[in-house]
Amino acid sequence: MATVLEAGANEGRSTDNTPEAVVVRFAGDSGDGMQLTGGQFTLSTALAGNDLATFPDFPAEIRAPQGTLFGVSAFQINFGSTEISTAGDQPDVLVAMNPAALKTNVGQLKAGGLIIADSGEFNKRNLEKAKYESNPLEDGSLAKWNLLAFDISKLTMESVKPFGLGNKEALRCKNMWTLGLALWMFDRPRQPLIDWLNTKFAKNKVLADANIAALNAGHAYGETAEIGGQVKKLHIEAAPQTPGLYRTITGADAISLGLIAGAQLAELPLFFGGYPITPASAILHNLAKLKEFGVTTFQAEDEIAAVASAIGASYAGSLGVTSSSGPGIALKTEAIGLAVMTELPLVIVNSQRGGPSTGLPTKTEQSDLYQAVYGRNGDTPLPVIAARSPADAFDCAIEACRLAVQFMTPVMLLTDGYIGNAAEPWKVPDPEGFTPFPAKFLQENNNPDGKVLPYKRDENGVRPWIKPGTPDLMHRIGGIEKAPDTGDLDYSPATHQLQTDARKAKVDGIANHIPAQEVSQGTPNGKLALVGWGSTYGAIHQAVRRARAKGLDVSHIHIRHVWPMPANLGDLLRGYDKIIVPEMNTGQLKTVLRDQYLVDARPLNKVSGQPFTIAEIEAAIEAALA
Amino acid sequence: MNEMTAIKTTLKDWESDQEVRWCPGCGDYAILKAVQRTLPELGADPAKTVFVSGIGCSSRFPYYVSSYGFHTIHGRAPAFATGLKLANPELDVWLVTGDGDGMSIGGNHTMHFLRRNINSQILLFNNEIYGLTKGQYSPTSREGTNSPTTPLGSVDRPMQPCAFALGAGARFIARGFDTSKNLGEVLKAAHAHQGAAFVEIFQNCIVYNKDRFADFTEKAVADTRQLWLKDGEPMLFNKGTQGLRLNTDRLHLEIVDVVDGDWKAAGVLVHDVKNRSIAHMLVELPMALFPVALGVIYDDPRPTYESALLGQDAVAREGKVANLAKLLAKGQTWTVQPEDQGPLSGV
Numbered sequence A: 001m002a003t004v005l006e007a008g009a010n011e012g013r014s015t016d017n018t019p020e021a022v023v024v025r026f027a028g029d030s031g032d033g034m035q036l037t038g039g040q041f042t043l044s045t046a047l048a049g050n051d052l053a054t055f056p057d058f059p060a061e062i063r064a065p066q067g068t069l070f071g072v073s074a075f076q077i078n079f080g081s082t083e084i085s086t087a088g089d090q091p092d093v094l095v096a097m098n099p100a101a102l103k104t105n106v107g108q109l110k111a112g113g114l115i116i117a118d119s120g121e122f123n124k125r126n127l128e129k130a131k132y133e134s135n136p137l138e139d140g141s142l143a144k145w146n147l148l149a150f151d152i153s154k155l156t157m158e159s160v161k162p163f164g165l166g167n168k169e170a171l172r173c174k175n176m177w178t179l180g181l182a183l184w185m186f187d188r189p190r191q192p193l194i195d196w197l198n199t200k201f202a203k204n205k206v207l208a209d210a211n212i213a214a215l216n217a218g219h220a221y222g223e224t225a226e227i228g229g230q231v232k233k234l235h236i237e238a239a240p241q242t243p244g245l246y247r248t249i250t251g252a253d254a255i256s257l258g259l260i261a262g263a264q265l266a267e268l269p270l271f272f273g274g275y276p277i278t279p280a281s282a283i284l285h286n287l288a289k290l291k292e293f294g295v296t297t298f299q300a301e302d303e304i305a306a307v308a309s310a311i312g313a314s315y316a317g318s319l320g321v322t323s324s325s326g327p328g329i330a331l332k333t334e335a336i337g338l339a340v341m342t343e344l345p346l347v348i349v350n351s352q353r354g355g356p357s358t359g360l361p362t363k364t365e366q367s368d369l370y371q372a373v374y375g376r377n378g379d380t381p382l383p384v385i386a387a388r389s390p391a392d393a394f395d396c397a398i399e400a401c402r403l404a405v406q407f408m409t410p411v412m413l414l415t416d417g418y419i420g421n422a423a424e425p426w427k428v429p430d431p432e433g434f435t436p437f438p439a440k441f442l443q444e445n446n447n448p449d450g451k452v453l454p455y456k457r458d459e460n461g462v463r464p465w466i467k468p469g470t471p472d473l474m475h476r477i478g479g480i481e482k483a484p485d486t487g488d489l490d491y492s493p494a495t496h497q498l499q500t501d502a503r504k505a506k507v508d509g510i511a512n513h514i515p516a517q518e519v520s521q522g523t524p525n526g527k528l529a530l531v532g533w534g535s536t537y538g539a540i541h542q543a544v545r546r547a548r549a550k551g552l553d554v555s556h557i558h559i560r561h562v563w564p565m566p567a568n569l570g571d572l573l574r575g576y577d578k579i580i581v582p583e584m585n586t587g588q589l590k591t592v593l594r595d596q597y598l599v600d601a602r603p604l605n606k607v608s609g610q611p612f613t614i615a616e617i618e619a620a621i622e623a624a625l626a
Numbered sequence B: 001m002n003e004m005t006a007i008k009t010t011l012k013d014w015e016s017d018q019e020v021r022w023c024p025g026c027g028d029y030a031i032l033k034a035v036q037r038t039l040p041e042l043g044a045d046p047a048k049t050v051f052v053s054g055i056g057c058s059s060r061f062p063y064y065v066s067s068y069g070f071h072t073i074h075g076r077a078p079a080f081a082t083g084l085k086l087a088n089p090e091l092d093v094w095l096v097t098g099d100g101d102g103m104s105i106g107g108n109h110t111m112h113f114l115r116r117n118i119n120s121q122i123l124l125f126n127n128e129i130y131g132l133t134k135g136q137y138s139p140t141s142r143e144g145t146n147s148p149t150t151p152l153g154s155v156d157r158p159m160q161p162c163a164f165a166l167g168a169g170a171r172f173i174a175r176g177f178d179t180s181k182n183l184g185e186v187l188k189a190a191h192a193h194q195g196a197a198f199v200e201i202f203q204n205c206i207v208y209n210k211d212r213f214a215d216f217t218e219k220a221v222a223d224t225r226q227l228w229l230k231d232g233e234p235m236l237f238n239k240g241t242q243g244l245r246l247n248t249d250r251l252h253l254e255i256v257d258v259v260d261g262d263w264k265a266a267g268v269l270v271h272d273v274k275n276r277s278i279a280h281m282l283v284e285l286p287m288a289l290f291p292v293a294l295g296v297i298y299d300d301p302r303p304t305y306e307s308a309l310l311g312q313d314a315v316a317r318e319g320k321v322a323n324l325a326k327l328l329a330k331g332q333t334w335t336v337q338p339e340d341q342g343p344l345s346g347v
Helices: A034-047 A099-108 A124-129 A152-163 A167-171 A174-185 A191-200 A205-223 A251-265 A281-288 A303-315 A326-342 A369-374 A390-407 A417-421 A493-513 A534-549 A569-573 A588-597 A614-625 B027-041 B058-064 B077-087 B099-105 B107-116 B161-168 B183-192 B219-225 B276-283 B305-317 B324-328
Strands: A021-029 A051-057 A072-080 A093-096 A114-118 A146-150 A244-250 A270-274 A295-299 A319-324 A346-352 A384-386 A410-416 A423-427 A476-478 A526-533 A554-559 A561-563 A576-583 A601-605 B049-053 B068-071 B092-098 B120-126 B172-177 B196-202 B226-229 B242-247 B252-257 B292-299 B333-336 B343-346
Touching: A021 A034, A021 A099, A021 A174, A034 A051, A034 A072, A034 A174, A034 A191, A034 A244, A034 A423, A072 A099, A093 A099, A093 A174, A099 A114, A099 A124, A114 A174, A152 A167, A152 A174, A152 A205, A167 A205, A174 A191, A174 A205, A191 A205, A244 A251, A244 A390, A251 A270, A251 A281, A251 A319, A251 A346, A251 A390, A251 A410, A251 A417, A251 B324, A270 A281, A270 A303, A270 B077, A281 A295, A295 A303, A295 B077, A295 B305, A303 A319, A303 A326, A303 A346, A303 B077, A303 B107, A319 A326, A319 A390, A326 A346, A326 A369, A326 A410, A326 A476, A346 A390, A346 A417, A369 A384, A369 A410, A369 A561, A369 A588, A384 A390, A390 A410, A390 A423, A390 A493, A410 A417, A410 A534, A417 A534, A476 B058, A526 A534, A526 A588, A526 A614, A534 A554, A534 A576, A534 A614, A554 A569, A569 A588, A576 A588, A576 A614, A588 A601, A601 A614, B027 B058, B027 B120, B027 B183, B049 B058, B049 B077, B058 B068, B058 B092, B077 B092, B077 B099, B077 B107, B077 B120, B077 B305, B092 B099, B099 B107, B099 B120, B099 B161, B107 B120, B107 B161, B107 B196, B120 B183, B161 B172, B161 B196, B161 B276, B172 B183, B172 B276, B183 B196, B183 B292, B219 B226, B252 B276, B276 B292
Parallel strands: A021 A093, A093 A114, A114 A146, A270 A295, A270 A319, A319 A346, A346 A410, A384 A410, A476 B068, A526 A554, A526 A576, A576 A601, B049 B068, B049 B092, B092 B120, B120 B196, B172 B196, B226 B292
Antiparallel strands: A021 A072, A051 A072, A051 A423, A244 A423, A244 B333, A384 A561, B172 B292, B242 B252, B333 B343
């Protein structure tokens, strides 16, 4: 067994000290089960009481050619005994299952960090595929890191030998072997994994046993003297948390649950029309399994039919919901305009990804803000809400349902690939604590002396919701401009002016029915405010925390209600000397803030498909205050 | 259609207070009247009836019917209607579309709506032209059609809406034309069909494609140019002196003379609305050489999408309680206790 334990360079952390938080990155071939390994390590970590954040990073190809650089799939987890809000800037530990995984990920590893490599995969063929001229495990090129290389493939094969698996199947257990080692290193319980494997392979006992054996063998390997030395078992203390019941949750799961909760609070059946698209499909998958909650799911023939069916269902009195990613939202746009024009409730979830066009389907970006706020023909305002984390996505989904139902309007909920796939611990809420917002349907003629008035507005500018099937309230709606009250076709100049103004006033007025903007960290005025939205929350939060710890006058404002913005936001922003808007786009929120409030908001942009690191934002803070 | 208690209404009850704004002489007027005259005969309830349309001249239809109505966007009416029917299958839904709306921009939705078989009536007004946008050629325009976009005559071959519908898996196909006195009977048959009933209605666009169908719709030529099909009856036209026979060698239909009314001797086919193969041949008969097949061409119901899907959902719900608190706490959880602020138990 080739256990190579290189001496670490002088720089970097010492493994003898127990760190507050550790970032581990699992990287391998997209067929190596890295996402699964990472997901299970996440679960064990959460069960050990650590706060955590994860970042799955996988290729667009389902099975990219084996061993290639573009076929590398990685999963990063940051966990620790303090509050964690990003997946971590630089890994402390890199698990590399082949040369390509090492090559594409080692650059991000902290100096002095630990590399665990499967030397069995560092053969001539794989080295060539990864474009290595010599074996990095042997040529000294990894000197600035701690290297732990051994033949994981062979060790796995040995551990599963008693189960008589074929070569290919046996090697598939490699990820469990690696996971076993990682669990040992960080003192994580194995039992939840064993339970999970028994459930997953309930129909194939041999596979369950083989995977468990591999897991145990990896764990045992760590325990034996063969590692020892400089690699100490790392125990990360549990993070302090508010007492209560916890689970881990991804953004996609949180949105699915939030939609179900929202429909229940509105006392409406939920209709979900969707069309498969990365990274939004998970919501459709989730809801399709929850019929008992009054959910109807419909996989439409295309994105347009998905939104149209949802609007049709809303017209019939259900809560219509559709979801997609940027390109699909573009296709839905005309129908969304019809929902604005006819004033029907609708929730549109946009799981943003890198654009334009097909762009980076599996990578994250926040570049659909303009599309959400402005991206329709005509003056077509609708509320836009942005989730900042997986757990926050639950509350945002409920809020989207509330606004849609209370204001008879489509609502766009922005999330992204990072939030959708990432997991974090979530304090399970008690539904008793939610405030219901039951939908009201018009049952009797609101104009006893004449015909029903489907476009008669209430004090908030909201029209009544009338279900087809209701006796005596027959009326017609459509996309053509309509007279006030009656809704009869009317494209006279005065009517269009009046109705355009009324639709705008209704959406603008929502600002009075949403929470005031809070300062999430810092003071309500000062030298510098970082204003963010969406999934940059964690990185901005940590960067501001560190800067404030150094005594810098910087605050963090994170906007959930992107449109209309909270009524106090303008005054709040004017209380700071400088404003920086970190966004994973070329400056979209920055432009909206400048337009709305005439403030000198400055951009901090990144569009590499990777989330901001804390260090990048920290550097911007320091530069602004220098 | 749906099973529902018959409601007593008159034609007046189906007329909305909106001024009808089609061009004077447009075939749409006759279709509107035929529908409004037929609905009382069906015992339809205006409160449970919904007309859904896309964009185009035909799609203004819902505004003129005093039921519920939804004028949606170009080509997408079938998709809106799908959501509507899934949310409330009790509603009696009529789709009104045209050759541009239903066959061009909305062809994909029409195809999937028919394939899924959503219980409703689809009235496709075919005038072989884009009227509302001022006369461009459409997917059903005949080769050589002169239009603003094809000043030298169109070169692409037209499609056959009924052949498309059959190909998409439709279980009911019928044809009529705007001024026909038989249109009401066709609409009734469509309404009686449980599933998506596709009705192509040849409609005269008086401004941009005037008298396009006159060669078979005019009274003077009705006998020789119209073949009105009735289930179980021979396919006869021209006052019973001619009929259609199946050429079994070449597998196509041919015209045969009937002597002394002995259609059996002439080998004339008896119309069977469940015969899908003959239906294909009937809808593809070349208009110039054959009479135009009209009436109910194909009618062979099978379970609808909404009954299958909602039935499956109902079974999935059986014995399950929708407990939100339990759902939220699903999976592996752990409890943080006030005293230790650390994990006590993994569940």
